[in-house]
Amino acid sequence: MELMVHDQEYMSSGHVGCPGCGAAIAMRFLLKALGDKIIIILPACCWSVIAGPYPQSTLHVPVIHSAFETGGAVASGVKAALDMKGDKETTVVTWAGDGGTFDIGFQALSGAVERNEDFIYVCYDNEAYMNTGIQRSSSTPYGAWTTTTPGDEWKRLRKKNIVEALVAHRIPYAATANIAFPEDLVRKAKKAQSITGSKFLHIYASCPTGWRIASELSIKIARMAVQTNIFPLYEVEDGVKYTINYRPKEYPVSEYFKLQGRFQHLTEEDLEHIQKMVDEDWALLLRKAGEHPS
Amino acid sequence: MKRVVEGSQAVAEAVRLARVGVISAYPITPQTHIVEFLSEYCANGSLKARFMRVESEHSALAALIGTASTGVRAFTATSGQGLALMHELLHWTSGARLPIVMAEVNRALAPGWNIWVDQTDSLAQRDTGWIQLYCENGQEVLDTVLQAYRLGELVNLPVMVVLDAFFLSHTYEPVDVPEQETVDSFLPPYEPKFQLDPKDPCAFGSLVTPNIYMEMRHSIAQAMDDALRCFPYIEDEFEKIFDRRYGTVEALYCDDADIILVTTGTITSTSRQVVNELRAEGEKVGLMKLKLFRPFPVHHVRSVLISAKKIAVIDRNFSFGAGGIFAQEIRAALCNEPGHPPVYGYIAGIGGRDVTTDVIGEIYRRTKNSEAPEAESIWMGLQEV
Numbered sequence: 001m002e003l004m005v006h007d008q009e010y011m012s013s014g015h016v017g018c019p020g021c022g023a024a025i026a027m028r029f030l031l032k033a034l035g036d037k038i039i040i041i042l043p044a045c046c047w048s049v050i051a052g053p054y055p056q057s058t059l060h061v062p063v064i065h066s067a068f069e070t071g072g073a074v075a076s077g078v079k080a081a082l083d084m085k086g087d088k089e090t091t092v093v094t095w096a097g098d099g100g101t102f103d104i105g106f107q108a109l110s111g112a113v114e115r116n117e118d119f120i121y122v123c124y125d126n127e128a129y130m131n132t133g134i135q136r137s138s139s140t141p142y143g144a145w146t147t148t149t150p151g152d153e154w155k156r157l158r159k160k161n162i163v164e165a166l167v168a169h170r171i172p173y174a175a176t177a178n179i180a181f182p183e184d185l186v187r188k189a190k191k192a193q194s195i196t197g198s199k200f201l202h203i204y205a206s207c208p209t210g211w212r213i214a215s216e217l218s219i220k221i222a223r224m225a226v227q228t229n230i231f232p233l234y235e236v237e238d239g240v241k242y243t244i245n246y247r248p249k250e251y252p253v254s255e256y257f258k259l260q261g262r263f264q265h266l267t268e269e270d271l272e273h274i275q276k277m278v279d280e281d282w283a284l285l286l287r288k289a290g291e292h293p294s
Numbered sequence: 295m296k297r298v299v300e301g302s303q304a305v306a307e308a309v310r311l312a313r314v315g316v317i318s319a320y321p322i323t324p325q326t327h328i329v330e331f332l333s334e335y336c337a338n339g340s341l342k343a344r345f346m347r348v349e350s351e352h353s354a355l356a357a358l359i360g361t362a363s364t365g366v367r368a369f370t371a372t373s374g375q376g377l378a379l380m381h382e383l384l385h386w387t388s389g390a391r392l393p394i395v396m397a398e399v400n401r402a403l404a405p406g407w408n409i410w411v412d413q414t415d416s417l418a419q420r421d422t423g424w425i426q427l428y429c430e431n432g433q434e435v436l437d438t439v440l441q442a443y444r445l446g447e448l449v450n451l452p453v454m455v456v457l458d459a460f461f462l463s464h465t466y467e468p469v470d471v472p473e474q475e476t477v478d479s480f481l482p483p484y485e486p487k488f489q490l491d492p493k494d495p496c497a498f499g500s501l502v503t504p505n506i507y508m509e510m511r512h513s514i515a516q517a518m519d520d521a522l523r524c525f526p527y528i529e530d531e532f533e534k535i536f537d538r539r540y541g542t543v544e545a546l547y548c549d550d551a552d553i554i555l556v557t558t559g560t561i562t563s564t565s566r567q568v569v570n571e572l573r574a575e576g577e578k579v580g581l582m583k584l585k586l587f588r589p590f591p592v593h594h595v596r597s598v599l600i601s602a603k604k605i606a607v608i609d610r611n612f613s614f615g616a617g618g619i620f621a622q623e624i625r626a627a628l629c630n631e632p633g634h635p636p637v638y639g640y641i642a643g644i645g646g647r648d649v650t651t652d653v654i655g656e657i658y659r660r661t662k663n664s665e666a667p668e669a670e671s672i673w674m675g676l677q678e679v
Contacts, residue, residue, distance in 0.1 A: 051501075052501070054503075054506065057495075057497035057500065062498075063495075064359075065497070066356065066359065066499070067356065069356075075360060076357045076360065077357030077360025077364070080366075081368075084315040084343070085365070107350060110349070111348060
């Protein structure tokens with residue numbers, strides 16, 4: 001299949017991400033979609049490092065690094081300034097990790113979306129505080145080992161459903177995307193760019209280092225997250241119109257879990273329990289989208 | 295034109311006259327009328343600015359960091375708890391070298407809830423790299439906001455214009471509100487030295503290793519020195535146009551004074567009356583008002599105070615386990631001068647308690663009648679509890 005993604009690159013080689021870093025892949029495709037008439041707000045996350053130390057930058061677009069919890073607020077201020085300067089061309093993009101989105105930055109994000117600030121907020125989700133040393137976040141999935149959920153204290157709480165939280169704000173556009181589905185990712189980023197008001201993209205970005213997987217499995221694991229219904233690809237317009245973009249093969253979740261070191265402690269019983277939760281979430285999504293189980 | 299306005303409105307008028315582009319604020323515990331006036335000006339078109347109604351004080355400053363980084367003049371106002379919440383971003387603003395101006399209305403910190411004047415909130419932020427200017431009256435507030443933009447934009451540092459809650463923020467006084475053209479001749483449009491621009495992409499605030507971080511911090515230190523050196527020149531220009539100046543410090547009757555009172559904020563006005571009365575009685579008393587606190591005008595302070603016999607500092611603030619904060623700074627400024635006068639530290643007016651002419655008169659007499667300070671900090675008017 002031919003990739004419908006153009007060749008222009010807005011990211012130089014030499015970034016300092018780990019081998020197989022899903023977050024680096026996600027950024028590369030996002031930039032291909034949005035082009036270079038953008039300003040990126042980069043609250044503390046893996047990308048604070050990946051972008052490169054002063055005076056280098058791997059990105060060909062302007063970037064402002066910001067405090068951990070300020071992704072929504074700094075973007076609001078940048079956009080207000082562009083408005084005052086009469087600049088209607090530049091797209092404002094916040095690029096944050098799951099910690100900066102689900103946890104410490106949630107207030108500023110919620111505030112910005114409630115004000116319907118005209119910007120795209122992108123969360124690349126690697127399901128823990130990876131840059132700081134693999135600590136659990138509210139995005140860490142049920143069952144995962146992290147350095148703060150070690151041994152038998154593995155996380156026994158569900159991952160926060162961030163898209164639904166944003167949808168509850170009646171955000172004009174919210175969508176999930178995945179590095180193993182670049183055309184879908186690019187299409188959604190372009191669509192977000194064409195809509196006025198707040199837009200939220202939740203991008204699944206695998207983390208070989210934190211998930212204890214081989215770096216060459218980064219894309220495979222990401223694809224399996226979709227194929228198992230763990231991370232469905234869908235979009236929601238104006239907080240009500242749900243569209244499921246891809247009907248997966250619905251493999252059992254155990255296939256996904258068994259490949260990752262962070263889940264090695266789970267028993268068959270645990271996996272059955274997780275399967276039930278995933279089935280339940282999928283059924284709920286189907287109902288919202290007005291679709292039927294296959 | 296002279297108008298009778300409250301201190302908060304003097305701030306708002308100055309922000310309007312400074313042609314600020316973006317204002318961001320949150321109504322924490324509580325805000326003052328400053329942002330209510332500014333909302334009104336934005337709504338009725340007398341100020342062509344974007345007013346951002348953000349969801350916290352933290353986001354208020356975060357948003358302006360975005361605004362100022364995009365090259366637009368920015369303003370916020372805060373108070374007490376709100377300033378405390380902003381702490382992380384106060385450091386960020388100076389580190390990013392953004393000339394944001396903030397009006398900070400001194401309010402006591404909780405618990406217990408107390409919204410009256412107390413300077414501990416702003417003084418707890420003295421090490422954040424913000425220029426701090428303390429004001430005595432409504433006219434000074436208006437003038438200082440205009441000067442703050444000139445100064446901050448010249449040296450690329452943020453400026454906090456500090457005023458007392460209620461005694462200044464809510465008090466009506468006649469204030470000369472200048473014409474727009476006059477202000478324009480003093481304060482030109484903001485020309486940022488750097489900004490986020492897709493045509494010239496730069497990365498601001500990246501990861502910095504130890505081999506360059508120290509030099510970056512040193513350049514902030516140099517900018518603070520520049521601010522101290524440049525402030526008198528900015529005041530020269532201001533005086534030419536508006537016929538007013540304040541000085542980094544103001545010395546009243548200090549040349550031949552045996553005892554010099556050191557004050558900030560509205561306590562200064564009350565002290566002027568006390569000092570005039572004491573002078574009329576033949577007492578050799580002087581008054582030094584401290585306006586610029588960061589950068590600290592150490593040479594100026596030293597030259598005013600060094601020949602007095604005793605210094606009495608009135609602090610409406612306290613650093614627990616140490617003392618009044620202005621007194622500590624004054625002591626530090628004098629300590630390397632041989633034969634410097636002893637510094638008496640008085641704590642007064644904490645949490646909005648009134649500092650009357652009687653209180654200031656007693657401070658003078660206690661200083662005069664004791665050979666040496668009774669304690670590092672003398673708390674005035676404490677009740678038996």
